[in-house]
Amino acid sequence: MKVDLIVRNARIDTRDERRPSASALAVLHGRVVALDEDVEGLTARETLDAKGLALLPGFNDVHAHSVWFGTTLMEADLSGVASLDDIYDRIKAQAAETKPGEWVVGAGYNPVLLQGAVPDRDALDRASGGRPVWIKHASGHSGQASSAGLAAAGVADRDVPEVDGGKIVVDRDDRPTGVLEERAMALVQEILLPYPLASLEQALELATAQYAREGITSVTDAGVAGGWIGHAPAELAAYQAARDAGRLRTRMQVMPVMDALHELPGHADEPARRGFGAGMRTGWGDEWLQLGPVKVFTDGSILGRTAHMREEYEHCPGYHGYLQDDPEAMRTRIREAAAAGWALALHAVGDAALDFALDAIEEATRANGWPPVPNRVEHGMVVRPDQLERLARLGVACVVQPSFITAFGEGIRGPVGKRRGEMSIRARSQLDAGIPLAFSSDRPVAPGAPLLGIQSFVRRISEEGLVYGEHERISVDEAVRAATVGSSEVTGQQAHKGRLAPGQLADMVLLEAHPREVDAAEIGAIPVRATIAGGRFTHRDADVD
Incomplete structure (x- = not known):
């Protein structure tokens, strides 16, 4: 029998209690079909000599935000700032690439790393040349607007309203600081959203390419298509388009937020229901x-x-x-x-x-x-x-x-x-x-x-x-x-994912060493040499052949 891929000379951790280890593996139609002695006699369209590297089932991140992550790769990166001046400098650099009147967006800022400090709204105005600024905090539960951003969102300097499920933070003089918590972020998001679907497809391509470089083959996207965390009502369409175009490098389980569901008319004898049209x-x-x-x-x-x-x-x-x-x-x-x-x-x-x-x-x-x-x-x-x-x-x-x-x-x-x-x-x-x-x-x-x-x-x-x-x-x-x-x-997918055993999906990661073989402090530094999803390489070092 001719299969699609054979991996030989690997130290395979199958995660299958019935057969915890192996050295060879065969893949056909995206699934594992044979291990070790059952591989003998098979031919393949492609053969990989693992040269003693460790082969594990692909990693599965069950709570991430792929579109959000992908968009941060297209915005000012504030994740590694060491001071408020660093923030102003990066906003200034981003503003130089932003058209007049458009918003300057930064992402990844963690106030904890600066002992809770947040940028001054007026200093953000100066850095952006007067363009409105929106900074997404790393937690995702608050953000920071410049003075121009607050004005665009309709937030005045006095008589600040209360927001159900959120807060417009003010200083000791009752002037808004620019920090918007939880549902108050919608004041800015209603201006910036929805993103064009083409931008969301690009974000998914960027995000899943990074996932593949890290050995990830499956991701659950924890909140799309609505609420403060969604990017467009038709966000699911971007996933489908990216998948159809071959731009997704990881399998995706997608969670719509409750705001994206609506009441579903039904029979008088049935309980009230909420969901997507057509009952999906x-x-x-x-x-x-x-x-x-x-x-x-x-x-x-x-x-x-x-x-x-x-x-x-x-x-x-x-x-x-x-x-x-x-x-x-x-x-x-x-x-x-x-x-x-x-x-x-x-x-x-x-x-x-x-x-x-x-x-x-x-x-x-x-x-x-x-x-x-x-x-x-x-x-x-x-x-x-x-x-x-x-x-x-x-x-x-x-x-x-x-x-x-x-x-x-x-x-x-x-x-x-x-x-x-x-x-x-x-x-x-x-x-x-x-x-x-x-x-x-x-x-x-x-x-x-x-x-x-x-x-x-x-x-x-x-x-x-x-x-x-x-x-x-x-x-x-x-x-x-x-x-x-x-x-x-x-994620309810254990019947076909998570192990390297016959019948399971051929999702795997090739590592320089197994995590158990290195000091615990060095696990995060183990090189990912290749990632395979459904028997196809989604990431591959040049010398992995």
């Missing part, structure tokens, strides 16, 4: 592009102190953060989406928000049964012991981001304090409770390379070099499992 729901699509759960934002972020906590924030007497909408209104929409067959992905950062999310999921499951893809909560930055038990009982995954620890762990621990910090970004506790553990990055909020995430799962060292929850450390093999098998379980 979670699971629609194929192995390359599939609808995932519906994304619901219940609260904000700890970095911005907008996550909803049961106890007050450190040094903020009486302040607990807040939910992003009326609780009953959110419960109703969640119940209606579940009735239409949607799985649920509820953004819940604070433990009070997690209580709300689990209540809503339990109610929806009781009424509608199990969805086609597992229900999940996103982030769960502070999870109490009783909530771990409840997550396990309900069969709900808690999708954490290990790279948050290395990017801004102390920025999280500071607002919640030492005791709650010990309940943050749980990994070991989830495994011990029987909850499936996946890898995710939330990119571009934090660095997204999966090898760095595996390293962070294992070491748990913060940006200041401090241990962050030693009791939540996991082994290298457990972390690799999270990025492969665990991610496939959380």
